[in-house]
Amino acid sequence: MVDIAKRVYDHRWKIDPVVRSLLDTDFYKLLMCQSVYRNHPDAEVTFSLINRSTDIRLAELIDEGELREQLDHIRTLRLTRGESTWLRGNTFYGKRQMFRPDFMEWFEGLQLPPYHLEIRDGQFELTFEGRWPEVMMWEIPALAVLMELRSRVVLERLGKFELQVLYARAMTKLWEKIERLRQLDHLKVADFGTRRRHSFLWQDWCVQAMMEGLGRAFIGTSNCLIAMRHDIEAIGTNAHELPMVTAALAETDEDLREAPYRVLADWHEEHDGNLRIILPDTYGTKGFLEHAPDWLAGWTGIRIDSGDPAEGTEAAIAWWKARGEDPTRKLVIFSDGLDVEKIEELHAQFAGRVKVSFGWGTLLTNDFRGLAAGDGLAPFSLVCKAVRANGRPTVKLSDNPLKAMGPPEEIARYKRVFGVGDQVARPVVV
Amino acid sequence: MVDIAKRVYDHRWKIDPVVRSLLDTDFYKLLMCQSVYRNHPDAEVTFSLINRSTDIRLAELIDEGELREQLDHIRTLRLTRGESTWLRGNTFYGKRQMFRPDFMEWFEGLQLPPYHLEIRDGQFELTFEGRWPEVMMWEIPALAVLMELRSRVVLERLGKFELQVLYARAMTKLWEKIERLRQLDHLKVADFGTRRRHSFLWQDWCVQAMMEGLGRAFIGTSNCLIAMRHDIEAIGTNAHELPMVTAALAETDEDLREAPYRVLADWHEEHDGNLRIILPDTYGTKGFLEHAPDWLAGWTGIRIDSGDPAEGTEAAIAWWKARGEDPTRKLVIFSDGLDVEKIEELHAQFAGRVKVSFGWGTLLTNDFRGLAAGDGLAPFSLVCKAVRANGRPTVKLSDNPLKAMGPPEEIARYKRVFGVGDQVARPVVV
Numbered sequence: 034m035v036d037i038a039k040r041v042y043d044h045r046w047k048i049d050p051v052v053r054s055l056l057d058t059d060f061y062k063l064l065m066c067q068s069v070y071r072n073h074p075d076a077e078v079t080f081s082l083i084n085r086s087t088d089i090r091l092a093e094l095i096d097e098g099e100l101r102e103q104l105d106h107i108r109t110l111r112l113t114r115g116e117s118t119w120l121r122g123n124t125f126y127g128k129r130q131m132f133r134p135d136f137m138e139w140f141e142g143l144q145l146p147p148y149h150l151e152i153r154d155g156q157f158e159l160t161f162e163g164r165w166p167e168v169m170m171w172e173i174p175a176l177a178v179l180m181e182l183r184s185r186v187v188l189e190r191l192g193k194f195e196l197q198v199l200y201a202r203a204m205t206k207l208w209e210k211i212e213r214l215r216q217l218d219h220l221k222v223a224d225f226g227t228r229r230r231h232s233f234l235w236q237d238w239c240v241q242a243m244m245e246g247l248g249r250a251f252i253g254t255s256n257c258l259i260a261m262r263h264d265i266e267a268i269g270t271n272a273h274e275l276p277m278v279t280a281a282l283a284e285t286d287e288d289l290r291e292a293p294y295r296v297l298a299d300w301h302e303e304h305d306g307n308l309r310i311i312l313p314d315t316y317g318t319k320g321f322l323e324h325a326p327d328w329l330a331g332w333t334g335i336r337i338d339s340g341d342p343a344e345g346t347e348a349a350i351a352w353w354k355a356r357g358e359d360p361t362r363k364l365v366i367f368s369d370g371l372d373v374e375k376i377e378e379l380h381a382q383f384a385g386r387v388k389v390s391f392g393w394g395t396l397l398t399n400d401f402r403g404l405a406a407g408d409g410l411a412p413f414s415l416v417c418k419a420v421r422a423n424g425r426p427t428v429k430l431s432d433n434p435l436k437a438m439g440p441p442e443e444i445a446r447y448k449r450v451f452g453v454g455d456q457v458a459r460p461v462v463v
Numbered sequence: 464m465v466d467i468a469k470r471v472y473d474h475r476w477k478i479d480p481v482v483r484s485l486l487d488t489d490f491y492k493l494l495m496c497q498s499v500y501r502n503h504p505d506a507e508v509t510f511s512l513i514n515r516s517t518d519i520r521l522a523e524l525i526d527e528g529e530l531r532e533q534l535d536h537i538r539t540l541r542l543t544r545g546e547s548t549w550l551r552g553n554t555f556y557g558k559r560q561m562f563r564p565d566f567m568e569w570f571e572g573l574q575l576p577p578y579h580l581e582i583r584d585g586q587f588e589l590t591f592e593g594r595w596p597e598v599m600m601w602e603i604p605a606l607a608v609l610m611e612l613r614s615r616v617v618l619e620r621l622g623k624f625e626l627q628v629l630y631a632r633a634m635t636k637l638w639e640k641i642e643r644l645r646q647l648d649h650l651k652v653a654d655f656g657t658r659r660r661h662s663f664l665w666q667d668w669c670v671q672a673m674m675e676g677l678g679r680a681f682i683g684t685s686n687c688l689i690a691m692r693h694d695i696e697a698i699g700t701n702a703h704e705l706p707m708v709t710a711a712l713a714e715t716d717e718d719l720r721e722a723p724y725r726v727l728a729d730w731h732e733e734h735d736g737n738l739r740i741i742l743p744d745t746y747g748t749k750g751f752l753e754h755a756p757d758w759l760a761g762w763t764g765i766r767i768d769s770g771d772p773a774e775g776t777e778a779a780i781a782w783w784k785a786r787g788e789d790p791t792r793k794l795v796i797f798s799d800g801l802d803v804e805k806i807e808e809l810h811a812q813f814a815g816r817v818k819v820s821f822g823w824g825t826l827l828t829n830d831f832r833g834l835a836a837g838d839g840l841a842p843f844s845l846v847c848k849a850v851r852a853n854g855r856p857t858v859k860l861s862d863n864p865l866k867a868m869g870p871p872e873e874i875a876r877y878k879r880v881f882g883v884g885d886q887v888a889r890p891v892v893v
């Protein structure tokens with residue numbers, strides 16, 4: 034039977050929206066947003082889209098009008114009553130009322146601010162300016178829209194059964210990964226793949242497949258909407274955005290040097306337990322750990338997001354030992370360019386020495402490499418970052434110079450202030 | 464939106480029927496049935512299920528009650544008005560009114576006769592006795608029911624996503640075959656996979672995938688219901704059943720020797736063009752062609768269903784030449800144990816020398832080899848054959864002694880009458 038009412042209702046959609054909910058975003062954005070809303074409500078920031086895969090000329094693939102329609106649709110979204118209820122009533126990381134009433138009230142009224150879109154040299158110049166807590170919420174939906182519109186361009190050319198076989202192949206591929214991961218004892222892995230997913234529906238499938246295929250080894254998803262729909266854990270803590278913007282807000286070099294710790298001091302006040310995760314690489318992991326205050330060594334764990342992950346973990350283990358902490362009680366979350374081989378390798382290397390957890394991103398939710406002719410569906414390296422704060426440029430150094438961001442003279446200043454020496458370049462996978 | 468009415472309606476199904484239409488059968492059964500209805504309406508025959516894969520103990524896998532429910536459901540089926548309209552109004556092989564009004568009237572009133580079911584030594588003894596035109600219509604649905612119930616037993620153990628991945632793998636596998644077949648110039652291939660299909664829905668998917676993937680190279684399906692639903696050609700001519708039963712009805716050795724030609728003489732009167740296809744192997748291709756009357760050489764083509772297909776084709780080519788016929792104008796239909804490799808090989812060998820066509824069966828609609836643990840979904844060799852006619856056993860020799868059927872003393876008599884010498888055994892694929 035055809036559901037006539039549904040078909041008629043569907044006629045009304047002028048577009049097929051990529052993002053249909055303000056909760057279709059990463060959980061850490063909400064945690065950070067609450068922190069920003071309390072500590073820097075009026076900071077003026079600019080977020081900007083950056084396509085690190087310059088050979089993919091997005092503006093020649095994606096129609097500008099379609100992109101605008103998708104972005105405009107996101108500006109019509111409001112937190113629904115059910116979504117608000119879930120955020121207010123749910124337990125996150127074992128804690129109730131993670132989100133304070135004043136923040137929730139603000140979030141319920143949130144409309145994403147206007148965007149600026151231009152085309153230059155085959156790329157979209159997409160920027161968002163305004164108050165930090167509002168603008169920051171654009172990051173994930175903007176990325177998801179661009180990733181999915183680019184997928185759609187390729188998918189448009191395929192026949193009905195070619196499409197079905199494409200997804201059959203992608204399902205088979207993911208399931209083979211899951212079957213391999215199932216072999217790892219005491220594995221803990223979460224979906225971190227919202228931002229560079231192939232599409233919403235595909236991410237949703239991946240999460241459900243992980244739920245069935247991995248059982249308790251699958252600990253949750255960074256995507257709030259998907260977590261809500263499937264009643265699983267929303268996963269995430271904090272990101273480079275916090276130290277980057279607060280560093281840019283710093284008035285002096287001394288102030289700058291302290292900024293990354295000041296951010297975590299605020300976080301320390303707000304959160305405990307599994308939310309106390311250090312992200313040490315914004316201005317170089319080595320210097321960050323060396324100069325870190327002792328209370329940071331008491332945090333639950335660390336997230337390794339750039340550089341050689343084994344080296345980073347060894348550095349953290351050495352640091353914990355030097356500060357009198359027991360590394361076997363510490364959590365190490367790997368989240369940089371993971372795929373099954375890397376997960377197996379790191380698990381073999383560190384399980385038992387530390388508590389290991391994996392935030393599996395792009396190659397979980399967008400591994401369409403080799404599945405379409407011309408490899409037009411292979412994932413690429415798109416980010417959306419805070420590039421300015423109160424008129425000053427932001428800087429990220431990371432443990433991989435290819436992931437560094439900011440004007441060259443500012444990068445030089447930051448390297449001096451944070452005592453970062455030579456770094457080893459590593460190819461950016463995705 | 465959930466279609467509530469549909470859900471409620473679905474509650475009423477006591478079972479999920481494997482066969483939901485009397486047209487869910489092979490087209491050649493209808494052609495043969497019409498012929499039998501005219502020439503032998505009162506012959507008493509027995510059809511019997513024969514599982515040549517004795518290691519698969521069907522009665523230990525499939526619940527007898529479920530099998531009975533499925534068979535009982537088939538006995539509730541009647542030709543619907545729309546189905547009758549399609550048979551009466553459609554063009555088959557370019558001809559209108561293929562089915563005569565008296566036959567259609569009889570078919571519209573047809574209920575399949577009772578079945579007899581016992582369990583012996585881990586196998587089902589399933590037999591159908593009665594008038595030939597009625598009983599013969601059990602063959603395809605009985606096979607389809609047993610094949611699909613056996614699939615279901617294995618599928619029952621799988622999780623939701625395991626199931627989806629299973630079909631994803633099967634789709635990928637078939638599509639890779641289709642992509643290979645697409646490389647063959649002037650290919651003509653039809654679906655002959657009803658009887659040993661994995662399931663109805665899967666056969667339906669396979670046919671649609673072939674339609675999209677092969678375009679005009681896909682010439683149709685043997686399945687009437689699927690042909691009707693997708694408005695494609697129903698394909699098929701005649702089968703061993705006709706010479707086997709008429710041979711069993713023969714009173715003398717002389718009569719027996721003539722039986723296979725007498726059947727085709729009837730067919731010659733009823734049909735022309737592409738329906739005049741010789742199936743020569745029932746009692747040995749070699750003797751059949753040697754002793755064939757000249758008018759048979761004028762037929763459109765031949766179907767190669769056992770023995771070495773290249774040898775069989777060479778024998779047919781030599782025969783045509785000897786009878787003054789031009790082999791390049793003759794059609795050779797291969798239908799025995801085909802898969803892509805064999806199709807490629809035979810196509811390379813014979814395209815141009817004769818008109819080549821393929822009736823692709825079990826490894827089109829049931830290639831689940833290697834897709835389930837323990838290979839529990841691999842196809843197996845199940846047939847449902849006429850074993851007795853008017854009290855006398857039927858015999859089939861075929862060009863492969865492993866496909867021979869009948870009591871040993873009768874096989875010996877037939878071999879003598881038809882002058883069949885030594886035969887080379889070839890493994891029965893499916």
